[in-house]
Amino acid sequence: MAGSGHELKLLGTWASPFALRVKLALGFKVLSYEDVEEDLRNKSDLLLSSNPVHEKVPVLIHNGKPICESQIIVQYIDEAFVGTGPSLLPADPYERAIARFWAAYVDDKLLASWLQSFRGKTEEEKAEGLKQTLAAVEHMEAAFKEFSKGKPFFGGDSVGYLDVTLGALVAWVHAGEKLYGFRLFDATRSPLLNAWVERFGALDAAKAVLPEADRLVDYAKMRQADAAAAASNN
Amino acid sequence: MAGSGHELKLLGTWASPFALRVKLALGFKVLSYEDVEEDLRNKSDLLLSSNPVHEKVPVLIHNGKPICESQIIVQYIDEAFVGTGPSLLPADPYERAIARFWAAYVDDKLLASWLQSFRGKTEEEKAEGLKQTLAAVEHMEAAFKEFSKGKPFFGGDSVGYLDVTLGALVAWVHAGEKLYGFRLFDATRSPLLNAWVERFGALDAAKAVLPEADRLVDYAKMRQADAAAAASNN
Incomplete structure (x- = not known):
């Protein structure tokens, strides 16, 4: 939506099914956005200030205003961009x-x-x-x-x-x-x-x-190894 | 809404905060409904067939169609009865x-x-x-x-x-x-x-x-006594 007065920024991680949900919604609605990859072991100040309650991804920031929780974000995208791309929720x-x-x-x-x-x-x-x-x-x-x-x-x-x-x-x-x-x-x-x-x-x-x-398999194995190492250090 | 072509029936219990939520929404929207008190130890066939997935109250049945989960029901009431009573969700x-x-x-x-x-x-x-x-x-x-x-x-x-x-x-x-x-x-x-x-x-x-x-205090004490009796019978 460059040039249309909408600035969309998504704070997520590439493997998170919750962030993927938002990316899918943005994709089906044909909305362009800045994709910001978060490091969950070192969360950005923007993430922490945008979602101070849960401190979790995904967060969609629309013209500076943050929306949190994937299902709420998808509904927001559908309601805020009526007429842009297909409607996701039924009308009835x-x-x-x-x-x-x-x-x-x-x-x-x-x-x-x-x-x-x-x-x-x-x-x-x-x-x-x-x-x-x-x-x-x-x-x-x-x-x-x-x-x-x-x-x-x-x-x-x-x-x-x-x-x-x-x-x-x-x-x-x-x-x-x-x-x-x-x-x-x-x-x-x-x-x-x-x-x-x-x-x-x-x-x-x-x-x-x-x-x-x-890629997800490698990521999951790496996380399991990290968790095992952390457990053995305790 | 008697006579307006809407038949609303609420399956709930008087003490359930989730059923109370639906009753509040119906009240603020000034919608009349049949209030059906369920016995959770002996659930009605109507409850079981209306919410086969969770088998829980509340269920709102609108013209024969069941809606489950209190927050979803409240949103439904707001969307299905636009113009009847105040809007509950903001427009923005x-x-x-x-x-x-x-x-x-x-x-x-x-x-x-x-x-x-x-x-x-x-x-x-x-x-x-x-x-x-x-x-x-x-x-x-x-x-x-x-x-x-x-x-x-x-x-x-x-x-x-x-x-x-x-x-x-x-x-x-x-x-x-x-x-x-x-x-x-x-x-x-x-x-x-x-x-x-x-x-x-x-x-x-x-x-x-x-x-x-x-009344809620008496109810909670009775339930605690039931639970203690059940535990001592196991």
Whole structure:
């Protein structure tokens, strides 16, 4: 949006699914922005002053005003740039509520349990995480069927809010499979979402934003090594 | 809205702050509805079929269509009944984003840590909960100052989304003080919010909805006794 009076700056990290969510929304809305890569071990003063409550990425700064929390940022982008690119949230209030319900479900249940399935402190915690992940996948598969009504995306013929929300996990679906041998959406348990992963990942706007799985794998291994070293120093 | 073609039914419980939130929104929007009291130990088929994912109250059923999750329901009410009563969310996209940010903060941080401060499994967990609660109160007090700009409510001269979100806790502020000797918002730590609690609670729409503190105290004691009995039977 250079020259249009809008200055957009995104504070994020390239691997964060939450920052990727915002990048996807900006991409689908065809909004240009300054992409500021944060070092989470040494957060910038701009990040700390823009999100003093959580001190987390992503933060979108629009004409100097910071907006925090990825789902809130995506809704903001949709509302502040009406008429620029496609609408992400449906126009109908009921459909909007349903989209928000499932977007919350992605973070509160699907992502939370998936993370627990490999980050749990004990094998028992991990097993419980995996069990809940499989239940969440089953719910999401049914939701996709209901939403898409045979069309390619949650948003119907084109991507919507929920595609963006879940789409941020697509690169991590591939990386997670390589790292842990578990594919979040596969052809057996969730054939519709498995096909959606490929379809979403093939979109130009997604390809422009989502990192390569191998790069995420290297990053995850490096972080695990850092965590192990930190633990052994305690 | 009898006779206006809208049938609204709320599945809730009288003591649930999440159901109270929806009742407050319906009250401020001057919408009439059927108030269905659920027994959470024996959930109705209507509740289970309306919210099969979480099986929780509140659920608002509008002309047969269910909407779940209190903050999503309040936003739905505001969007589906534009022009009926006051708008709860601000019109400006940035202000909407800020209201959503703090509404999420109320549930994810303030309420979560407050609950932990008296429900924690160990004294250590409770102490940590209290510490986080005090930090969250400090953040909320600063947010109120920024939002209200000297006016009586988060929404300015009249109540808005954040007043409704936090207002659902007002009855529990009084009950919590009686139960645990700890007042969430008090005159010393959070004078602005302490005054807001009284101001909000004195509104007709709030008085019509919020239960008496003594009734909540009796209810909480009964639930504690039930939980203790269940634990001793295991």
